[in-house]
Amino acid sequence: MDTAKLLLRSRRANQRLHSLIPGGAHTYAKGDDQFPEGMAPVISHGNGAHVWDVDGNEYIEYGSGLRAVSLGHAHPRVVEAVRRELVRGSNFVRPSILEIEAAERFLATIPTAEMVKFAKNGSDVTTAAVRLARAATGRTKVAVCGDHPFFSTDDWFIGTTPMSAGIPAPLTVKFPYGDLEATEKLLQGGDIACVILEAATQFEPAPGYLAKLRDLVHSYGALLVFDEMITGFRWADAGAQGLYDVQPDLSTFGKALGNGFAVSALAGRREIMEQGGLRDSRERVFLLSTTHGAESHSLAAAMAVMETYVEEGTIARLHELGSRLAAGVRAAAAGMGVEEHVQVRGRASNLVFMTLDEHGNPSPQYRTLFLRQLIAGGIIGPSFVVSSALSDEDIDRTIDVVGQACVVYRKALDAGDPTAWMGGRAVKPVFRQFA
Template sequence: MKTIAIIQARQSSTRLPGKALMDLAGKPVIAHVVAAAQAIPGIDRAVVATTDQPADDALAAWCTAHGVPCHRGSEEDVLDRFLLAARAEQADIIIRLTGDCPLLDPWVAGSVVALRAARKLDYASNIAPATWPDGLDCEVFTRAALEAAAAEANRPMEREHVTPFLRDNRHRFRQECVIAPLPGLQAERWTLDEDKDFEFLSAVLARLPAKATPPSWMEVWAVLEANPDLRDINRKIVRNAGFAKTLRAEKAPAWRGAKVSGELLKRAEKVIPLGSQTFSKSHIQYPAGAPMFLTHGQGGRVWDVDGNCYVDLVSGLLPVVLGYQDPDVDQAIRSQLNNGISLSLATELETELAERLVEIIPCAEAVRFGKNGTDATSAAIRLARAFTGRDRVIACGYHGWQDWYIGATVRNKGVPGAVRELTHMAPYGDLDALQALFKAHPGEIAALIMEPMNAVEPAPGYLQQVKDIVHAHGALLVFDEVITGFRYALGGAQALFGVTPDLASFGKAMGNGMPISAVVGRADILHEMENIFFSGTFGGETLSLAASIAVIDKMKSQPVIERLWQMGDLLATETEALAAKHGLSDVVSMVGKAPWKIFAFKPHPQARVEAMKTLFSYHVMQNGVLLLASHNLCFAHTEDDLGVVLRAYDTAFGRLAEELATGKLEERLPCKAVEPIFKVR
């Protein structure tokens, strides 16, 4: 197996022209990179791949003068340039390096080479996720993978940046990543793209000990730890700005279909009812042809098994509040993984997280943990019944799948009639209906459990009036904050609206995707946990606890909630402006609070709501956005992400207006209309 390091370099850099041959610490930048590449363990040869443009004649001449093979090709189609070099060198394994990384560590690159070989991968890197300093980037892949990418990649950014096709198609190309040993290294910038980078690198190299071999990342780190002010030189430069610029210019990539998703769905349905573990993630909630299987997420985007990329406005059904692969949460999980996942006794993490919840949630005096929202709501109801000695409950909103709640909905199959009769539904905002239920069952109602807000803004004083009514009848008030918690405010809707319930359930965003929930509330009520039975093997599972602690700490130190409000308001305003542009203001609007805006489709003389929503979702999905019925934003969503969303909405609203004008929208639908599982809000 012949392993070749191909160094991608050119002189016509937009941000720093001529950088490859700039004198850095006494020799050209490219010389630093070549020396590091040649020192990578397991390498057979290091070559340079530059362009065939006159601007790179000097770079080619340097290579010739120093005995470094140089292959020249297209300036724009860098993927083709790599393939040309790989074929010329008869390479079996390719190491992709870039000429703007003069501090490249041969040991780090060698670790990526070793990982690929040991695991027999198609692609290995230290950038997915990025945990190393910007400037130590290394990707290793097989010649077969490169050939496939060169033959099939058709997006401009895939041709310019060589490996996105491989990274995006994880169902097809087996891949893994070398993770940095220290947290926070990804924030370091050791690359060369701008003048400030050159100033930084010159200062670092001047402080490194003189030796014949390339410096290790640990030596560079030691210099920066001794001289932390050096980091300020180029701290403000954004990582991967060139890649982001290419994506921005691309607008909407062509959708590659969902062929593999369809095949996997057929396979899954043979062994899994609906082919999914969750109703809202199954094919019955998406238009036919939509992606049914994802491979990975990064920031505010996800990729499906067919290699399509989407801005994700589902966010795992709201748990992903910080973004996929959030570095702080992932680091907390990795650190805890070294200590164990589910231990035989409790860990201090349980107390640490409980203390944080008591600090930030107004009603929390004591805490118990579960794994999902239904655990927390059901525990709250059992506590209320035990504390009051009553059996009946009133529900207002959606509260999970357990018998006590779901038995009162149309999805009550399998729930005994005696159980169904104990739960009564109350409409949100209707105090008279609430009073009537209490009067119809005097002294029998243990609690009212309600979402303090979903689509409808509570009228002034409404939540306090609800609390007064509930307490006047000797019952408990339970807020279901599974959605509103860690989204409306760090302490939930109760903190936002200033009304404190007796008990509350939290979940979803609490762990940024890790399975964890909590029932919190008055200590005297939570004391009943010693008498009722609410106990599960995984209640103290440590990875989720560590993740939740990291979520809370990040939300306290960074403007997470503020950004959700800001982006949510901007996206909702622009969405309604686009609906107006296409004459659809009477059909589509946004309701709810900015951090969780919900689409409200209104009946139209020519089409059912379900048909309109299906058509809209169909075209949004094909234009690069994964959407259910709401804006489930996360902290990692960027302005560029919102741009993709709004362009998709513009297209989808246009198609919706066109089809409504025909008067035959439903019969012209490209797929069957998606019907709701059952109506909650």
């Protein structure tokens, strides 16, 4: 791809984005600073696993919608479910019957949960879980897994990141994933309302870890919260809690639940959830009360997603595609002798790639080089997270492009400097103190 000729409209569109929207995107992870300089396409539309930019270039897309689009764009069943509701109105003065149907469908899918409340984004429901845990325990501090990158845009979490400007010191502490001894030391300090983590990320939990963590947390009177934004509807139909057979007190879902439509969920044990309801004698919790939380079009989309997962065997398909892609990428890297530098990690349904320098350290410079080669080859995405819409031909094409990228990677390693292949400044971390 000759980006000087083929991304002119995208470059102009990026300039307009920055003049109108702080950061040039409504999600920092979609910012053009996450892509090589001059190679941040602005998307026109998508279908299945493919997207087209405003310049007319077509790409195979990975990590769609920050891992939210697991069935592919404009999935027919989801589109039809939403279309049926469009002419029936939305957002009434009383609950829609869809709220019952969606809740029943969700709780049948996630049998470890007893009640559910829907919202629009992940931050709302993780913050609601924290608020509910504080009310239920009478404590204030939150323990978050320091090995996991993101839980909420709200103060209790963002205050722990380098982007803490404008936020008072949060009542939040961190614990390392898999380390029960270190977690217990935090719990011994007292005042911990809840422990929140992703049940798994790039690596599988050690056998028994999650169950032992639950028992440890409960022994100190705190609650266990699973953030299933990513693991939900990717690890298994019933999420990581279903796969690993561990019931948290509260859990949060989103992303793939709506296949791109805005819907999230707070789920949990009835005795805890009811404190945010109207049938409990305890002091009331202002749990989730949002104008658009149960908007019917997104609930219809969520129900269609859950039905599709069961009837089309989506989880198995995601794992099949991811396994094939991971094997191909590893073989391509090994073929150029860069297997120690270009690595694929994670569960097959949630693959990320690592770009390591000559010393084996994560390198934004080599990531820039690698992303540049992928985009030039018609592959776009911050990860290799698959959607079920990918075809075998898409996977083969991706492996071919990765192979070409590894040729350039090898040249840069041999030269001891990737600068000549970066095309400009390096990509940047999302969480940084200054722009």
